[in-house]
Amino acid sequence: MIRKSVLCLSIGLAMAAGSTVAQAEELRFSWWGGNSRHEATNAAVDVYEAASGNVVKTEYTGWGGHLERLTTQIAGKTEPDLMQTNWNWLPIFSPKGDGFHDLRTLSAQLDLSQFDESALALGTIDGKLNSLPVSMAARIFYFNETVWADAGLDFPTTWDELMAAGPVFQEKLGDKYFPLVLEGRDVIAMNRSYMVQKYGIPMIDEANRTFAYSEDQMVEFFQLYADMVENHVTPSSKYIASFGAANLYEHKPWINGEWAGLYMWNSAINKYGNNLQPPMTLALGEYPILDGAASSGLFYKPGLMFSISKNSDQPEEAAKLLNFLLNEKEGIEVMGLQRGVPLNKYAREVLAENGTLNNSDLSVSGLALINELPKQVPTSGHFENPQLVALFQENIEQMDHGQKTVEEAAMSFYKQGERILRRAIKK
Numbered sequence: 001m002i003r004k005s006v007l008c009l010s011i012g013l014a015m016a017a018g019s020t021v022a023q024a025e026e027l028r029f030s031w032w033g034g035n036s037r038h039e040a041t042n043a044a045v046d047v048y049e050a051a052s053g054n055v056v057k058t059e060y061t062g063w064g065g066h067l068e069r070l071t072t073q074i075a076g077k078t079e080p081d082l083m084q085t086n087w088n089w090l091p092i093f094s095p096k097g098d099g100f101h102d103l104r105t106l107s108a109q110l111d112l113s114q115f116d117e118s119a120l121a122l123g124t125i126d127g128k129l130n131s132l133p134v135s136m137a138a139r140i141f142y143f144n145e146t147v148w149a150d151a152g153l154d155f156p157t158t159w160d161e162l163m164a165a166g167p168v169f170q171e172k173l174g175d176k177y178f179p180l181v182l183e184g185r186d187v188i189a190m191n192r193s194y195m196v197q198k199y200g201i202p203m204i205d206e207a208n209r210t211f212a213y214s215e216d217q218m219v220e221f222f223q224l225y226a227d228m229v230e231n232h233v234t235p236s237s238k239y240i241a242s243f244g245a246a247n248l249y250e251h252k253p254w255i256n257g258e259w260a261g262l263y264m265w266n267s268a269i270n271k272y273g274n275n276l277q278p279p280m281t282l283a284l285g286e287y288p289i290l291d292g293a294a295s296s297g298l299f300y301k302p303g304l305m306f307s308i309s310k311n312s313d314q315p316e317e318a319a320k321l322l323n324f325l326l327n328e329k330e331g332i333e334v335m336g337l338q339r340g341v342p343l344n345k346y347a348r349e350v351l352a353e354n355g356t357l358n359n360s361d362l363s364v365s366g367l368a369l370i371n372e373l374p375k376q377v378p379t380s381g382h383f384e385n386p387q388l389v390a391l392f393q394e395n396i397e398q399m400d401h402g403q404k405t406v407e408e409a410a411m412s413f414y415k416q417g418e419r420i421l422r423r424a425i426k427k
Helices: 005-017 035-052 066-075 087-093 117-121 145-150 159-173 184-199 215-230 237-241 266-274 315-327 329-335 345-353 362-372 386-400 406-424
Strands: 027-032 056-061 082-085 132-144 261-265 282-284 300-308
Touching: 027 035, 027 315, 035 056, 035 266, 035 315, 035 329, 066 087, 082 087, 082 315, 087 300, 117 132, 132 145, 132 184, 132 266, 132 315, 132 362, 145 159, 159 215, 184 215, 184 261, 184 386, 215 386, 215 406, 237 386, 261 266, 266 282, 266 300, 266 362, 282 362, 300 315, 315 329, 315 345, 329 345, 386 406
Parallel strands: 027 056, 027 082
Antiparallel strands: 082 300, 132 261, 132 282, 132 300
């Protein structure tokens, strides 16, 4: 999707300023997100264009297909000048730190002083700042207050209570109602959290380029999902697919409350809450932790990042736009919390002062919960390897269609997944 107003503004500037603007190159800027992020980002870009006289061509999509599109662009050296990127893409596009422009070389245009060095380290490879983290995020539980009340249940505080809620929903509300809805990425992250709590080990052993789990543990990993489907805690992937290929928050069962909970990024939660049919509302749930667990197993990472193309002819201009979005009051206020709670210290001050940063916002209250939870077992940057996630999704779909048993799906994922890890993790 490309903002139509860019062309009109470009023509208007050219008429006003003559050949100088007419000869100026457009700066391309891409991101993924929902409508609220699109609207806020386009509005911020409009303010930037008016103030700077520069012309920005915006290119934006939903999450689905965005990585594939960017992969094609990067392979053809046609990627945008400034692009929103994901933490787990760094090992794919820049395993040696030379896949993106080093942002530290643009210090005259981009102020990094408002970011902690620990945050900058998350986007640094071999000493080069490839991506600037905007916010931190984790998947946590949110529930539809209205529907859970209709089921006569309090939000679950333990894994056992979550599992027990499925039959109650089915009995009290009917077969179409589920306590939770999970897609493949949600399932793999949630099951990893449970396994970290139980065994105290990560899923991926980067040193040996393998899974850290035994074969029996991998079967247990897949059995967790099978049990949730069997106990009516979450609809199967087959059932979800019957509603088409839209985002979960666009599906009718989500909008009307049949799917009454999420295991979702705190930075993305507001687009789900905004799509609920009134007067239904979302609320933050507690995070279940097994007795004796030293770590919550949270998948905690930068919510998203920004990178500048190493092939850009105008990296300085791209850095100026990025600086406006993250460091300047006008850009900060227009963007608000559309990319999560900012890591940028000044941005947090601005948003706190104007009342945006408060615990009534689900992303803010979610981050407060995340900050309190123990995180002793970090997540590998290869955990969200696209091939690995697609393989997991494929195997649970085959389970749901009766094409594989739990054991067959687990062993297929185990063996093929280790081949993916050996290729992806560089020695």
